[in-house]
Amino acid sequence: MKKLSILGLFILALISFNSCETEDDVVFTTQEPEGFVFTNSTLDNYVLAAATSSNLGERFTWVSADFGAPTNVTYELQSSVSGDFTDATVVSSTTSNEIAMTIGQMMSVAMEAGLDADPDSPEPNTGSFSVRLRAYPGDTGSGTEAFSNVMVLNVELLESTGTGGGGIMPASWGVVGSGYNDWGGAGPDGQFYTTSTADVFVAYVTLIDGEIKFRENNEWVNDFGDDGADGTLDAGGANIAVTAGTYKITLDIAAGTYMMEDFSWGVVGSGYNDWGGAGPDGKFYYDYTTDTFKVGIRLVDGEIKFRQNNEWVTDFGDTGLDGTLDGGGDNIPVSAGHYQITLNFNDNTYSIESTDVWGVVGSGYNDWGGAGPDFALTQIQPDVYYGDIATLVDGEVKFRANNDWASDYGDTGADGTIDAGGDNIAVTAGLYRVRLDVANGTYQLNKIQ
Structure with a gap:
């Protein structure tokens, strides 16, 4: 079996139909929409790794199904363990001409088929399952639907x-x-993490306009640049120009290459940022200890979804409100409060848990709360909270929980140690990476510009 670290998946071909089905007491008639053809890779053997579960596995594109009258068409990507689709599960749905899936979603289907990555488990780690696509006009189909081949x-x-x-x-x-x-x-280097492939490492970082290199152990003994700006690693090579944004960087030491791609997950909705009209999405941070993405966030009454790169290309809701991520799924209702939200692409689930959310408050950020909510920090490991990038002005700051003065930390002595109810912390205008370690009683305000 050929092994792949990034998936190509699900080959679906020209639609042909020869059956009818009953759904909600409506008898659907099959119809062959002219020109309904899928375009994707031609692979039929796939290796799935939890270490890359949050990666985009594949985008499936196709020519629109034509049901004979101008109308929107809904498309559902379905999976089946049995192969006859009596157990059909909707993997994702959309009204556009593409469906995106993460590797974690694909692993979830494989595990439903009885596969297990544990070498001590009696369950096999190789096997197969079936997929097809369903198309129907409008929101309900109005008695008409179409299926692809299996x-x-x-x-x-x-x-x-x-x-x-x-x-x-x-x-x-x-x-x-x-x-x-x-x-x-201005603080330690941006952290790379191991993957399932030796000498291939991944980092999730937010950058500002400038230049970067890759080095080992936070020192200048072993480093790589890129002399030709061609994606090739050169020992001691030229600096790499970058623009502000959030990225996934893949460093392949064995192949001598690197890749940078726009990559972020965020919370969007009336429950947070007016569906993007009132600022960027609530940013998730990577937690390597659980291989999940987390965000500490203040929500208001409303609805939310999760989307990638602050745009409506790849997004997840929850159709059924069962804690399962559904591509393009229903909005998720939320109530006002402070929460930690976790996205787990290994099993295609999410959780929203009420918790204390620590943040930065002060004349150096939000006029002590009079000019908006505190700069929220996310608990990326137990009692370790992180946030970037905070834009501060000349003034003073403290840390407090849940935008409230019931619990706060300052620094009496200006020695980098947090003190309950302690003195204000003086800051100068600039961009900062913030780290609060409640367990060890320390903090960092690393000014990067």
């Missing part, structure tokens, strides 16, 4: 090892530069 996919689940989520551990490599940490003068 495709059988052969898959293998990679063994999970190590102590992190899916065997993931911090690597010795990091991101350094004016685009990240003022060449090491």
